[in-house]
Amino acid sequence: EEVTIRARSQEKNGDMFKLRGEVQINFRTYILRADEITYNSATGDVVATGHVVLDGGPNDEHVEASHGTYNTETEQGTFYDVTGTIGTRYRGRHVILTTSNPFAFTGKIVVKDGPEHYVVHDGTVTSCEMPHPKWTFNARRVAVDVGGKAKIYNSTFRIRGVPVMYLPFADHPVHHM
Numbered sequence: 001e002e003v004t005i006r007a008r009s010q011e012k013n014g015d016m017f018k019l020r021g022e023v024q025i026n027f028r029t030y031i032l033r034a035d036e037i038t039y040n041s042a043t044g045d046v047v048a049t050g051h052v053v054l055d056g057g058p059n060d061e062h063v064e065a066s067h068g069t070y071n072t073e074t075e076q077g078t079f080y081d082v083t084g085t086i087g088t089r090y091r092g093r094h095v096i097l098t099t100s101n102p103f104a105f106t107g108k109i110v111v112k113d114g115p116e117h118y119v120v121h122d123g124t125v126t127s128c129e130m131p132h133p134k135w136t137f138n139a140r141r142v143a144v145d146v147g148g149k150a151k152i153y154n155s156t157f158r159i160r161g162v163p164v165m166y167l168p169f170a171d172h173p174v175h176h177m
Helices: none
Strands: 003-006 009-013 016-027 030-040 045-056 061-071 076-086 088-091 094-097 103-114 117-126 135-145 149-159 162-173
Touching: 045 076, 061 103, 076 117, 103 135, 135 162
Parallel strands: none
Antiparallel strands: 003 016, 009 016, 016 030, 030 045, 045 061, 061 076, 076 103, 088 094, 103 117, 117 135, 135 149, 149 162
8 A cells, every 4th residue: 555655854764754744644545644743654553643634535534633543554543632524525624515414523532443433432423514513412432333323322412502311322323425
């Protein structure tokens, strides 16, 4: 698999790259950006800090985080202080919907377990119009299977930020592209 690296400053020691300043790594159909990245080209392991953004994939994923780890080969990683969407493309300040039912989430920690699975910890999920959704589920844990369902555990359903009801379990469809 071809990987393209761009950064203002690059240092290479064996398979390890230390990248600083407007870092961008292109791999498969994804683009990973951050202020600083350490990348192991042999294993695909990435440690990213500062304005981390993962864009692309077959479901038009968009994940923004303060920092995180990721593996470009397994598509697994952990992101912190996250805002994300599935089914939208970002072009500068413009958002293009690529599905009739986009899905948005936030979380203190978001684990990407593979190409189409996320686990959101201490966050929110919605398919309502962003950036100010009319409704959200605020939950301790949400397991998201793209093309399946988001399984929402111990949540509060909110309308315009006001808690309406507690739900020990709920689910919500998450469409493929």
